[in-house]
Amino acid sequence: MSGLSVIFAPLLPWPVIAALAGAALVLVALALWRGLPGWALRGLAVLVLLAALAQPALQTAETEPLSDIVLLLDDRSSSQALADRPAQTDAALARIAAELDGLGGVETRRVSVADGEGNAGTEIGAALAEALAAEPRARIAGAIVISDGQAHDPALLPEMPAPLHLLLTGRDNDWDRRLVIRTAPAFGIIGEETQIRLRVEDQGAVPPELAGRAGLEISIDGGDPKRYEVNVGRELELPLVLKHGGQNVVQFTLDPSEGELTERNNAAVVQINGVRDRLRVLLVSGEPHAGERTWRNLLKSDAAVDLVHFTILRPPEKQDGTPVSELSLIAFPTQELFIDKIDEFDLIIFDRYGARGILPSAYFANIRSYIERGGAVLISAGPEFATVQSLSRTALEDLMPARPTGRVLSEAFLPRPTELGLRHPVTAGLDGAPPAAGQPEAEGVPHWGRWLRQIEVENPTGEVVMEGAGNTPLLVLSRQGEGRVALLASDHAWLWDRGFEGGGPQLELLRRIAHWSMKEPELEEEALYAEIEPGSLSVTLVRRSMAPSVPPVALTHPDGTREEIALAETAPGRFTARWQAPEAGLYRLRDGDLERVFALGPAAPREFEETLASAATLQAAITASGGAVTRLEDGIPRLRLIRAGRASAGNGWIGLTPRGASATVDLRVAPLLPGWAWLLMAVALTLAAWLLEGRTRRR
Structure with missing residues (x-):
């Protein structure tokens, strides 16, 4: 095809x-007014x-028609x-692609859409916008x-x-x-009850025999589940x-349930941090x-600690004749503390306490039972611990982490972590710690006083x-029954x-000694957990152990597949491995008796929040484009070519609009004269005007 047009390349600017044209028009008008016959x-x-001056030219363009482009997007x-x-998708894709190839003058641009990164769902909008931007709109x-219509970026x-046409997959009788x-x-x-609100929802054509009720299991940290029968369609607490x-x-x-589209949205995971309301400590x-x-300042500095502190200022053997009515001291409520309300305390600290008859032997027996039931006792020993008033000579004797020899070592010594202490979470990583006994010390590096x-x-x-002093035990930690006992064999901290x-x-x-005694999770010697990088599927698997080496941990995926992951020691007592999860979901770690559950993203990915096929999210864009x-x-509908403005869909067919676009292949420009x-x-016209006016004057 060829086209002809006139173009201008002025010698002077158009203004x-x-x-000049305006000035010429004024002169011609003046000539007309004076009656000059040659004004025209x-x-x-x-x-x-x-x-x-305008330099007109003829432009000849040679063009050839361009094929139309159809975007064919399949949702995967x-x-x-x-x-x-x-x-359904494969059959429709094959049929539509074959018909497009048979139309002639049509090019197909195929686009496949997968799950978006980071649980973003189906990004049909972004894929369509990117494909459209890569092609000439004309x-x-x-x-x-070809999709179920569940686009997450409309x-x-x-x-x-x-x-824009949507070929909707799925069935009318689908339900989920x-x-x-x-x-x-x-x-x-x-220990206190907390509420979680949830809802079980049915979507689609639910069979009547399955509607109304559903079985629900709840488990914490992968433990034995509890079963409930819940109502469908009602909010539950x-x-x-x-x-x-x-x-x-x-x-x-x-x-x-039999017949539902998927079980992936039948599960949900909630991660709740357990905290103590108030840590009750008896000092x-x-x-x-x-x-x-020092002990008082430590415990009072923590707003979560409810401290009860008694100091024995007047032991029984102190008899100076002062009338009781004149004493301003508070009587030690021994029965209330050690019998009636002992189980209300999370930790009991004996700071330089000597058994001097204040607590009857039956009370120490009750403290022993308190420990075995899961209580915690911390002993900060002073000189009285080496005498007959020692707590080791009470009913607590069998629970003592070590026995006093009766000697008080009054000499300067440097507290050191043991080889075991370098791995134990209570003493590992303390700032300025000197090396263990027998290990060389680094020159110029300050350490503890x-x-x-x-x-x-x-023993x-x-x-x-x-x-x-003399490499004798200074800090001993012991588990007794369900409880714990810590012994610090010095009062000079x-x-x-x-x-x-x-x-x-x-x-x-x-603080670490006290929190270990109260079983805080971050200070457990044997622990297994996962450190999750926010916003990603990258996980650091951590195994804390007192052993010199640990076996690979077993990891169970959401779909039930298992794998073993080897851990490397990255710090004393800490073994880690960097791992990239293939998908979001609930994972389970196990090493012997240790088990840990962790969740990456939602248990049910975004793709399974709405599973029924629906055109609702795409309908506005489809209607605006004139599609169907x-x-x-x-x-599967047939394809037709239709003119712009005509109906683009009918019974069993959808339409495409030919655009008639073309490309210029040759361009020639020639001056008009x-x-x-x-x-x-110009000279001829001027000369003719002059001759005409001269002849008129002679007449």
Whole structure:
């Protein structure tokens, strides 16, 4: 095809030419007013000169037609893998692609859409916008999307220059049941009831025999599940009691139902951090001493600690004749504390306490039972621990982590972590820790200050994590029954608080001892957990152990497949492995008796939140483009070419709009007249005007 057009390449700017034309028009009007007979010829001469300045030219363009482009998008997301949707998609894709190839003059651009990264769902809008931006809009004859219609980015759908058609997969009789968590707390108080609100929803054509009721199981940290029968379609509040601190993974699982589209949305995971409402601590100081305030300051600095502190200022043997009515001291409520309300305390601390008859032997027997039932006792020993008043000579004797020899070592010594202590979470990683006994010390590196008194103990039955003078046990930790006992064989930890010889991490050490005694999860010697990188599927698997090596951990995927992952020691007592999860869901770690459950993203990915095929999210864009929605269940539609503005769909067919686009392959430009011709015409017209006016004057 060829086309002819006139173009201009002016010698002067158009404003200048316009100004000259205005001046010429004034002169021609003046000539007309004066009655000059050659005014018309003069005007034509000026017009010829102005045309010469504009330089008109003839442009000849050779064009050839371009083929139309049709965007063919097939949805391959996870929801499209349900039931027989893959077969529907494949059949429609093959048929439509074959018809497009047979139309002639049509090019097909294929686009496949998979699950979006980071649980983004099906990104049909972004895929269609990207495909449209890569092609000339003038050649787009239409777009055909084969999908279940569950697009998760409808706001990104572009404005189409041609019809957008949706070929909808799925069946009219599809149905699905899903579990939706309405509200769940991020934190829960240990031992107290917390509420989780959820809802079981049915979608689609639910069989009458399955409607109304559903079985629900709830498990915490992969433990034995509890079963409930719940009503479908009603919002429910379920009570939950957390039994330990730290992260609690709560899994909800619906019983599968025959015929539902998928079971992937039958589960939900909630992660709740268990916290203690108030840590109740009983501190009993045997007599005032320099380190007593250290314990008090430590416990009072924590707003979560409810401290009860008694100091024995008047032991029974002190008889000075002062009438009781004149004493301002508070009587020690021994029965209330050690009999009636002992189980209300999370930790009992005996700070330089001596058995001097204040507590009857039956009370110590009750303290022993308290420990065996899961209570915690911390003993900060002073010189009285080496005498007949020692707590080791009471009913607590069998629970003592070590026995006193009767010697008090009054000499300067440097507290050191033992080889075991370098791995134990109570003493591992303390700032400025000197090396263990027998290990070389780094020159020029400051370390802890010395203590000046230690009670010698022997035959430790617990874990010796620190040692002092003569490499004797200084800090011994022991598990007794369900409870724990910690023994610090010195009352000089307060020297660190005063900065003696540089001081040391006194508050951190005492805090760790107290929290280990109260079974805080971050201080357990044997632990297995996962550190999840926010916003990704990257996980660091962590195994904390006192053993020199650990076996590979068993990891169970959401689909039930298992794999073993080897861990490497990255710090004393800490073994880790970096791992990339293949998908979101609930994973289970196991190493012997240790088991841990962790969740990556939602238990049910976004693709399975809405599983029924629907055109609702795409309908606005389809209507705006003049396209239509066709269910593949009713058959694969035929293709037709239609003119713009006509109906784009009918019974069993959908239409594409040919655009008639073309491309210029050759372009030629030739001047309308040569320059001398314009000049000759202007001279001839001017001369004719002059002759006409001269003849008129002679007459």
